Amino acid sequence: MIVADRKKVPEIRDMIKDHSRVLLVGCGTCVTVCLAGGERETGILGSALRMALRLIGRGNVVVDECTIERQCENAFIDLLAPRVKPYDAICSLGCGAGVQALADRFPNTTVYPGVNTQFIGILEAPGVWTEKCAACGNCRLGEFVGICPITRCAKRLLNGPCAGSRDGKCEIVAERDCAWQLIYDRACALGVLEQFARIAEPHDWSTASDGGPRKVIREDQCIAGLGPKA
Amino acid sequence: MADREPIILALCCHYCAYAAADLAGSMRIQYPESVRVLRLPCTGRVEINHLLLAFEYGADGVIVAGCLEGGCHFLEGNVRARRRVERAKKILAEIGLEPERLEMYNLSSGEGGRFAQIVTEMAERISRLGLSPLHSNRLHQERELGGRIIQEEAIPQGETK
Numbered sequence: 041m042i043v044a045d046r047k048k049v050p051e052i053r054d055m056i057k058d059h060s061r062v063l064l065v066g067c068g069t070c071v072t073v074c075l076a077g078g079e080r081e082t083g084i085l086g087s088a089l090r091m092a093l094r095l096i097g098r099g100n101v102v103v104d105e106c107t108i109e110r111q112c113e114n115a116f117i118d119l120l121a122p123r124v125k126p127y128d129a130i131c132s133l134g135c136g137a138g139v140q141a142l143a144d145r146f147p148n149t150t151v152y153p154g155v156n157t158q159f160i161g162i163l164e165a166p167g168v169w170t171e172k173c174a175a176c177g178n179c180r181l182g183e184f185v186g187i188c189p190i191t192r193c194a195k196r197l198l199n200g201p202c203a204g205s206r207d208g209k210c211e212i213v214a215e216r217d218c219a220w221q222l223i224y225d226r227a228c229a230l231g232v233l234e235q236f237a238r239i240a241e242p243h244d245w246s247t248a249s250d251g252g253p254r255k256v257i258r259e260d261q262c263i264a265g266l267g268p269k270a
Numbered sequence: 271m272a273d274r275e276p277i278i279l280a281l282c283c284h285y286c287a288y289a290a291a292d293l294a295g296s297m298r299i300q301y302p303e304s305v306r307v308l309r310l311p312c313t314g315r316v317e318i319n320h321l322l323l324a325f326e327y328g329a330d331g332v333i334v335a336g337c338l339e340g341g342c343h344f345l346e347g348n349v350r351a352r353r354r355v356e357r358a359k360k361i362l363a364e365i366g367l368e369p370e371r372l373e374m375y376n377l378s379s380g381e382g383g384r385f386a387q388i389v390t391e392m393a394e395r396i397s398r399l400g401l402s403p404l405h406s407n408r409l410h411q412e413r414e415l416g417g418r419i420i421q422e423e424a425i426p427q428g429e430t431k
Contacts, residue, residue, distance in 0.1 A: 049364045080319065084361070087322035091404055092365035 041162070042070040042135045043169045044155040046081060052131060053092040055152045059101060059129040064089070064154065065120065065142065066107035067134035074169055076155045077133025079107040085133065085154060111138025117145045124149060177247030177254060183240060185226045190243065192219035198240040276330040276396045277405075278305045280389065281320070283313045285343050286379045287335030293382030301386035302393035305333075312336070313374075314347020321358040321372060328405040331396045333388060334374045341378065348376060368399050 056062045064086050072078025086105040093101050106123060110116045111134030124130065124146055132139040133154040143151040159171035174191040181188055190196050194212040201220035204211025208221040227233045247254070282288040288309045294301060310316065313336030324332045334355050336348030352374045359369035373392065377384045 049361065050366075053365075080317070083319045084322060087319055087326050088361050088365050091322070091326050091367065094404055095366045 041073055041160070042137075042157060043074045043159055043161045043171070044071050044076040044135055044157045045074075046076050046085065046133070046155050047153070049085070049088045049092050052085070052152070052154055053089055053096070056089070056103070056129055056131055057093060057096065057098045057101060059150070061102045061127045062089075062104075062129045062131055063124060063127040064103060064105040064131050064133065065111065066105065067111040067132075067138050068107055068109045069112075071133060071135060071138075071155060072107075073163070082107050082133050111135075112141050114141070114145065117141060121145070175249070176243070176245070177249075178244050180240075180243070183235075184223050185230060185232065187219060187223045187226060189219045189223065192217075192222070196243075198243060200236070274401065274405075276304045276393065276401055277328060278302070278331040278333060278389065278392050278396060279324045279329045280305050280307045280333040280335060281310055281313065281316055282307055283336045283348070284309055284311055286337040286341070287375070287377055287385060289379035290335075290377055290381045290385040293380065294386045295382075297382045299382055299386045301389040304330075304393055304396075305389045312342065312344045312347035313351035314342070314344055316351050316354060318354050318358045318361070321355065322361065325362070325367065325371070325402065325404055328402065329371075330399075330402040330405065331371045331392050332373075333392050334372075335385070335388065336374070336376055338376045338378055367402070367404065370395060370399060371402065 064082050066072070066077050066079050066082030068078060071081075075081060082105045086103055089103050090099075093099055093103070104127075106120070108116045108120050111132060120142075127149065129150040129152065130142055130146065131152045131154045132142050134142070135155070135157040136153070139151055139153045158169075160173040160175055161169050161171045164170040171191055173188065176190055180190075189198055193201075194210055194216070195202055197220065201218055201224075202211070205218040205221055208218055210216040210218050223236075224233070227236060280287070280291070282291060288307065291307050313334055316334055321332055321334070334351055336342065336351050339348060342348045355372060355374040359372055362369045362372060373395075375388050377388070
């Protein structure tokens with residue numbers, strides 16, 4: 041899932057303080073699971089913002105909250121449309137995709153981000169989320185026994201560890217596991233260590249985000265005659 | 271202190287603090303009248319937004335009073351409540367309100383005297399900090415502003431509030 045964390049209240053307060061009516065929009069998908077922008081967090085932020093605004097003499101700014109199922113899909117954003125009209129600004133607690141989807145759908149309403157989108161990751165332990173995927177567009181997990189060195193090695197090394205691997209830990213962050221130690225241990229356990237005798241090819245970054253926004257198209261799912269939306 | 275009395279909300283667990291407050295009354299122990307006791311099935315019922323709403327609606331101080339650690343009737347409700355109180359205190363500090371206005375206490379149902387002591391301690395703290403700058407009749411204020419008309423509109427299907 042996409043992992044995010046909420047921006048500090050003063051930062052959001054300063055973004056919205058010159059508006060008269062602001063709607064906080066939570067998202068019921070990834071940011072709900074990572075406790076950044078779901079229904080509960082949206083309620084907490086709404087309350088905190090109203091108080092923060094009153095404390096700087098902007099108590100006249102109306103801040104309301106609502107949460108939709110998914111901010112990155114138009115079918116759900118449509119359900120929000122009737123509520124947005126009376127507001128001159130939206131603060132989205134969705135990920136960056138959600139914020140932009142709302143901005144696209146409501147061209148006459150200012151849209152602000154309420155969270156900082158961090159990475160694609162998993163819940164490692166209660167309250168701890170860890171990055172697992174760099175979304176490079178060219179998955180090679182099969183070569184590395186299911187552990188991604190591009191995401192989990194600080195130096196993105198594809199052919200074994202650097203000299204900074206000490207006792208299974210990374211030299212960049214002492215408590216972080218060395219990805220190559222994990223790969224080695226797992227390869228031993230699976231009995232496939234010999235596959236690492238072969239040099240791994242340099243990574244093809246042409247599929248990553250460096251070339252601008254990417255697109256995935258399924259022709260059979262496109263509406264006939266319209267083709268993929270430009 | 272000011273032109274009004276402070277308001278301290280005490281969120282009390284049914285099994286301990288609420289019974290202790292009851293006992294304090296039976297024992298005729300005096301404690302500040304500024305406290306408003308709200309009974310909960312367990313302090314684990316307290317969410318961060320409950321704590322923030324109390325301040326938003328004008329509470330000058332909030333006490334969360336649960337069972338002694340290890341003595342929760344729901345195993346760890348009071349431990350969870352303490353974590354939420356800590357988180358809420360951080361949010362209060364973020365917005366510029368003194369986090370000392372909120373505190374978690376643990377006590378048993380036989381401690382009527384301690385309940386009175388806790389309330390007195392918080393009343394003294396509020397007296398030192400001053401009344402909350404957020405105190406106002408929020409609903410009245412909203413009516414003056416034209417009301418939150420949006421909330422009264424029907425919520426479209428599939429959308430939650």
